[in-house]
Amino acid sequence: MSVRLVVYGTLMPGESQGGLLAPLLAGAPRPVTLEGWLLLLPEGYPALLVPSLHPQAAALLGPPGVVHGVCCLLGITREAGWEALDAWEDHRPGDPTSLYTRVEVEVEGEVVFIYVWNPLRDIEQLIRRATWARAGRFRGEALYQGEGVG
Numbered sequence: 262m263s264v265r266l267v268v269y270g271t272l273m274p275g276e277s278q279g280g281l282l283a284p285l286l287a288g289a290p291r292p293v294t295l296e297g298w299l300l301l302l303p304e305g306y307p308a309l310l311v312p313s314l315h316p317q318a319a320a321l322l323g324p325p326g327v328v329h330g331v332c333c334l335l336g337i338t339r340e341a342g343w344e345a346l347d348a349w350e351d352h353r354p355g356d357p358t359s360l361y362t363r364v365e366v367e368v369e370g371e372v373v374f375i376y377v378w379n380p381l382r383d384i385e386q387l388i389r390r391a392t393w394a395r396a397g398r399f400r401g402e403a404l405y406q407g408e409g410v411g
Contacts, residue, residue, distance in 0.1 A: 262338045262339075263287045263288075263334050263335055263336050263337070263338075264334075264335050264337060264338065264339055264373075264374060265332055265333065265334055265335070265371065265372075265373040265374065266282075266332070266333050266335055266346075266373060266374045266375065267293055267295065267330050267331070267332050267333075267368050267373045267374070267375045268282065268330055268331055268333060268375075268376075269295075269299065269307060269309055269328055269329065269330030269331075269375075270306055270307035270309075271306050271307075272346075272349070273290075273330065273331050274290055274331065278349060281345055281346060281349055282333055282335070282346075285333075285335045285336055285337055285342065285346075286333055286334065286335065286336070287334045287335060287336035288333075288334035290331040290332065290333045290334075291331060291332050292329065292330075292331055292332075293329075293330055293331065293332045293368050293369050294327045294328065294329055294330070294369070295311070295327075295328050295330065295366070295368045295369075295375075296311070296312060296325045296326070296327065296328070297309050297310055297311040297312065297325050297326070297328045297377075298310040298315075298318050298322050298325055298326065298328075299326075299328045300378075300387065300388065300391035300392065301391055301392045302387075302390060302391050303390060303391075308360075308361075308377075308378040308387060308391065309328060309375070309376075309377045309378060310322075310325075310377065310378055310384070311325075311366060311375075311377055312325050313366065314364065314377055314380045315377075315378070315380055315384060317384055318384060318388075321384070321385065321388050322388065330375075332368065332369075332371075332373060343363070346363075346376075347363065350363070350376045352376060355381075356379075356381075357379070357381035357382065358382075359379050360378070360379060360382070361376040361377060361378060361379055362376070362377060362378075362379045362380065362381075363375070363376050364376075364377055
């Protein structure tokens, strides 16, 4: 069995941690877009906020925009094979101190997994520390093609 994972930052092919995905790929990644807010942390990696999990972001950042990423078919199952990716993304279910959480969302009509900023963490503090873009693309520790970069 295989699953789909959308990535939008350092895990994308050609980015600094793209090699973590390479052994798991079961098909060619394809470009996708999704609705949300892409933020760049001072440490050089992005955080994604999505309306369904981070509703308070709209009051702080305005309406969501278009985030560019890639959808990867992975040769793992819903239950097993996530260890390296979860460790890299600091995903620990239910832990309010983990940075990201792996969730299922609909992207371009398809249910996929994606790592988003942990909604149990302080969103206002994240926004104060980050550069953000309503319409954004992550490349090499920077946001490009962003409108409203703050």
